[in-house]
Amino acid sequence: MQQAVELEELGVQIQEASRFLEKAGEQLSRRIIGQHEVIRRIFIAMLVNGHILLEGVPGLAKTLIIRTFAAAMNLKFQRIQFTPDMLPADLIGTMIYNPKDMEFYPRKGPVFANVILADEINRSPAKVQSALLEAMQEHQVTIGNQTFPLQEPFMVLATQNPIEHEGTYILPEAQVDRFMMKIIVDYPSYDEELEIMLQSATTASELPIRPVVQPHDISRARTLIDRIYVDPRVQRYIVDLVVATRKPAQYGMANLETMIEYGASPRASIFLLLAAKAHAFLQHRAYITPEDVKAIAYDTLRHRIRPGYEAEADNIKPDDIIRQILQHVQVP
Amino acid sequence: MAGFHKQLLFLFLVLLPMAFSLAYSRAEGKVQPEITVRVTPDSVLVGDRIRCTITVHHSEQEVAALELFNSHDTLADYPFELISRKRLSSFPLSVAGKQAFELEFAVFGNGHQSLPPFMVTLRDINGRITKKIPCTSSASVFVRALTDSSMRDLRPLKPPLKPSIPFLLIIAVIVGVFGVAGIVLLLLFLLKRTVRHSAERVDSGQVAQRKLRKLGSSLSAGMPPHECYEELSNIMRTFLENHYRIRALEAVTQEIERDLKKLGVAGFESIMNLLKQADLVKFADSRPDVEESRQSLHKASEVIRSTRDTKGDGSIPGRLKTD
Numbered sequence: 001m002q003q004a005v006e007l008e009e010l011g012v013q014i015q016e017a018s019r020f021l022e023k024a025g026e027q028l029s030r031r032i033i034g035q036h037e038v039i040r041r042i043f044i045a046m047l048v049n050g051h052i053l054l055e056g057v058p059g060l061a062k063t064l065i066i067r068t069f070a071a072a073m074n075l076k077f078q079r080i081q082f083t084p085d086m087l088p089a090d091l092i093g094t095m096i097y098n099p100k101d102m103e104f105y106p107r108k109g110p111v112f113a114n115v116i117l118a119d120e121i122n123r124s125p126a127k128v129q130s131a132l133l134e135a136m137q138e139h140q141v142t143i144g145n146q147t148f149p150l151q152e153p154f155m156v157l158a159t160q161n162p163i164e165h166e167g168t169y170i171l172p173e174a175q176v177d178r179f180m181m182k183i184i185v186d187y188p189s190y191d192e193e194l195e196i197m198l199q200s201a202t203t204a205s206e207l208p209i210r211p212v213v214q215p216h217d218i219s220r221a222r223t224l225i226d227r228i229y230v231d232p233r234v235q236r237y238i239v240d241l242v243v244a245t246r247k248p249a250q251y252g253m254a255n256l257e258t259m260i261e262y263g264a265s266p267r268a269s270i271f272l273l274l275a276a277k278a279h280a281f282l283q284h285r286a287y288i289t290p291e292d293v294k295a296i297a298y299d300t301l302r303h304r305i306r307p308g309y310e311a312e313a314d315n316i317k318p319d320d321i322i323r324q325i326l327q328h329v330q331v332p
Numbered sequence: 333m334a335g336f337h338k339q340l341l342f343l344f345l346v347l348l349p350m351a352f353s354l355a356y357s358r359a360e361g362k363v364q365p366e367i368t369v370r371v372t373p374d375s376v377l378v379g380d381r382i383r384c385t386i387t388v389h390h391s392e393q394e395v396a397a398l399e400l401f402n403s404h405d406t407l408a409d410y411p412f413e414l415i416s417r418k419r420l421s422s423f424p425l426s427v428a429g430k431q432a433f434e435l436e437f438a439v440f441g442n443g444h445q446s447l448p449p450f451m452v453t454l455r456d457i458n459g460r461i462t463k464k465i466p467c468t469s470s471a472s473v474f475v476r477a478l479t480d481s482s483m484r485d486l487r488p489l490k491p492p493l494k495p496s497i498p499f500l501l502i503i504a505v506i507v508g509v510f511g512v513a514g515i516v517l518l519l520l521f522l523l524k525r526t527v528r529h530s531a532e533r534v535d536s537g538q539v540a541q542r543k544l545r546k547l548g549s550s551l552s553a554g555m556p557p558h559e560c561y562e563e564l565s566n567i568m569r570t571f572l573e574n575h576y577r578i579r580a581l582e583a584v585t586q587e588i589e590r591d592l593k594k595l596g597v598a599g600f601e602s603i604m605n606l607l608k609q610a611d612l613v614k615f616a617d618s619r620p621d622v623e624e625s626r627q628s629l630h631k632a633s634e635v636i637r638s639t640r641d642t643k644g645d646g647s648i649p650g651r652l653k654t655d
Contacts, residue, residue, distance in 0.1 A: 007616050007617060007618075229615075229616065229617060231614060231615045231616075231617065233614060233615065234615055285616075286616070287615050287616040287617070288615065289584065289585070289611055289615045290584045290615075291584040291585065291586045291587075294584055294587075326582075327579065327582055328582060329582065330581055330582055331581070331582055331583060331584055332614065332615075
């Protein structure tokens with residue numbers, strides 16, 4: 001009974017603490033039409049220190065969403081266009097020689113910001129991608145022999161184009177795994193497209209975005225998210241979903257055994273739980289239900305499942321595999 | 333001596349008309365036809381080809397033609413297959429009373445094989461048949477069987493034997509048999525499915541009521557209320573899955589809500605309240621008391637009864653009447 005009362009109180013606190021997200025959402029909707037799910041997932045990742053890989057054809061307002069998000073959240077934004085001739089120093093910074101005092105001084109790169117847009121991340125070679133990987137994982141950067149912590153919150157939103165692969169460097173599995181979610185940005189609906197056209201086909205400058213979030217709002221939200229209750233049944237459900245990607249036959253999906261080359265890593269369980277907590281936070285709930293898990297399962301698992309040869313031959317995508325897993329694993 | 337001279341004169345008188353007659357007939361070109369057959373080579377491997385040249389010498393007023401060898405029927409009893417035939421007509425004028433035919437055969441069988449009989453027909457200049465000469469040639473060819481060491485080339489094959497039953501009829505019979513079997517299996521499957529589903533639909537409500545009664549007894553016997561809610565959630569989901577044929581056991585409450593709303597189910601609000609209450613107990617660590625649990629069981633029983641009652645009016649089970 002004590003626990004229930006605590007959760008009720010926590011629910012009230014969450015409702016109060018999540019108001020800043022509603023305000024930020026209002027600001028975003030001034031410029032962004034549609035793409036509500038993408039925005040919701042960016043909020044989720046920001047709340048639990050995650051990074052996002054955005055995939056979509058050009059022109060779907062990926063950059064605009066991120067730029068507007070950073071402006072509304074009052075966060076420092078940096079856009080880095082990844083190119084084949086890029087070097088790690090272009091990203092993290094380098095040591096500059098000062099002839100006056102004959103010493104080297106560190107010069108920080110564009111990675112020193114809160115929100116990093118790594119545009120077309122797969123256009124740069126592996127060494128540049130790895131430099132970003134260190135920053136994403138450790139939240140710190142080493143230039144020369146000095147280590148600099150990155151500003152909090154630190155969030156990387158990388159984009160890649162799904163249709164143009166010529167001259168690209170496919171992200172290694174180890175790097176892809178470090179992204180909390182992979183979001184597929186889809187085309188807007190007919191009505192949304194109409195609205196976008198009418199709003200954007202003007203010579204006037206973009207509507208100004210007012211920063212509505214204070215740094216302590218995010219840290220407070222994170223503290224509350226950590227207190228969200230996760231029932232052991234839901235914990236087991238999360239693990240069941242992840243294990244089902246590795247051993248589908250154990251869950252009555254023998255047909256998937258040859259469809260999956262390898263399944264999700266334990267990092268998937270961690271991110272699935274974190275993202276489900278953030279999802280419950282957005283719903284003003286102090287506890288997770290299987291609904292929260294299902295809601296973010298596709299985005300959290302799709303880049304962690306590698307379809308096998310048979311799946312590729314039958315044009316079965318990771319989303320199809322996840323759909324089948326969600327339909328077969330019994331909900332608690 | 334005089335007697336000898338008389339005999340000599342007599343012989344001369346007898347032979348003279350004969351000589352004249354012979355000379356006359358030759359002058360008219362009436363020559364007895366002569367047929368020669370030549371086969372090359374005289375020894376072959378089975379399936380090899382031989383060349384057979386038939387030459388006919390005849391009078392200049394006649395034309396020779398080779399008959400038979402034209403169809404397979406003629407050769408059916410012989411291990412020969414006619415590949416090609418042609419008339420060789422490029423003889424010089426001096427031998428105008430001569431015709432030659434060249435035939436190519438594929439040879440099968442084993443050992444000495446005699447050429448099949450053929451017929452030569454002679455016609456006069458008006459096209460009338462003057463003579464038909466059946467010929468049985470003494471020419472033969474020796475056929476050797478194939479051995480592994482001699483198999484170097486592909487051999488021409490014998491034409492396939494015609495089946496005694498028409499091929500299309502066999503196909504039609506096979507297709508018919510499989511078709512009938514398929515239809516029977518499909519009917520059995522559909523029948524089984526219909527019987528099973530109707531049985532499930534009839535029993536799902538009864539089964540759920542029985543489980544609820546048992547759960548009520550367990551609650552009275554001291555079962556913790558939170559466990560009661562967990563079981564209640566399972567009973568409701570199983571009932572919804574069997575009764576409305578929706579995926580309820582693998583679905584979250586929100587998905588069930590969406591499906592039931594789509595179906596326009598009677599008692600929708602009550603069902604959702606029960607499921608949400610059970611969710612609170614299961615996932616939010618809510619701890620209801622025994623009385624609360626008993627009320628929920630009663631409510632569940634009523635919901636199930638109401639959905640079963642609406643089934644009797646011929647509408648879809650539990651669906652709201654929308655007049």
